[in-house]
Amino acid sequence: MIHRLLVFCLLLGSISLCAYAIDGNQLLKEVDRKLEPEAYEMYRKFVNIDPEGTKKEFTLYMVKKGQDKIAGVFIAPASEKGRTTLRLDENMWLYVPNVGKPVRITSMQSVIGGVFNNSDIMRLDFSVEYDVEKVEEAGREYLLHLKAKTNNVAYDRLNMWVSKSTKLPSKIECRTNADMLIKTLYYKETKDFGGGIVRPSVIETESPLYKGYKSIMIYAKIQAKTLKDEVFTLTFMPHLESLR
Template sequence: MKKMLLIFSFIIFVFNLLTAQEKEKAQPTPANKVLSKYTKEFAVSLLKGVDDSMYPKIFKAKMSMETIRKGRNPIKFVYEVYSKGSTKSLMEIVFPARDKGKKILLLDNNLWMYVPDVSRPIRLSRNQSFMGSTFSNEDVSDSTWEDDYDPEITDEKGDKILLTLKAKRRDVAYKQIDMWVNKETKVPIEGVYYGLSDKPIKKIYFFNVKEIAGLLRPLDMRMADLLEEGAYTDVKLLELKELESVPDYKFDITQLGR
């Protein structure tokens, strides 16, 4: 009888252990505790500072992008961007030759792609991969985190603060982003992106911080795909010029072919 009880107890122990492991694997998006020492207003201002550190309000830029995936040839692009505020940006691919002239337009919350020899612009999903990279169309469209996410401060380590960003709308590509930020410079350091299933799906790193156009900015970034081992995309800021204005025709969907 004692032997049967021992066997039964062992079975219960193993079952509970396996159940606990499964729960750990299926752990949902972290419900990070808000640090009460910081106000909501400070969290919002910090996120605004992070957005400002990425790009000026109105600018022209040139960037390179390279995507690495195991067993595949690297995918390389060079593109130029015109941006005006957080709701208007135009990206045009200038390299390689086979993709030259393709354009992506952000207008309000809508994304459109223009392909030469195709009669009409194609509407894009915000969470769709951009040109086979680990970035989504939303990531490269220059919409700001402040526009799309509600911030809370949930951790602090020395001069680093953890901003937990929760999506304001259902059409935003990520449900939550946990972003470590330098408290003094307001430059982002790294972040984890969570999908609608509450699991971490991407991790971004920011490098090569230099002063350009009046602010410290990360000139390089890497987006790693956590669901595909060894897959990542590097983006390098090659040129950046702050502008006083950009003519509205640049963001006119009927003018993309010109």
């Protein structure tokens, strides 16, 4: 009888441990794959809204491959058309058609102005840039505490709320090392993009640094795409739109 009781207790303990010993880094990888395929193309519209309600919109065509390659070309408005961004690991470049050659840029700059910076626009997988320090239970969600792997990442820390059932984020707080809030991203409007991609189609952003301003990111036509590595080179930047 005592033997049976011991086995039962051990079994119960194991089950409890399994429930709470969530592998945060593995969960973050799941979040990454839920958000986007490893290699894809998509359209993104960025909308900056000022306190008076005036909007400024930018539309990009973007491609990504693997863990370190992402590129995008502005297709609207006319003043930005043809501007191309490329990120290879920590290297970022901007190609401006009038200037005619790529120049290096940094993750903290913003090619569109406003709350979104280059790091938001050319974001790699979260699991590439961040380690999960801690996972907390938060009702129907997990709260992941993320810490940047290097100093070259735009935000030192992220607090990410992830649905337990869908493994999709609902909110991300971007913070400094001193825990100062830089911006908050709200993931909304989950949509079926086809090809098994079901994810939020809108990200709303607010920042205490831009009081009264709001920025929206809208996703469209996300689909897996086979891409050659040579697409992600300086030489190909002026030709990126030909992939559309």
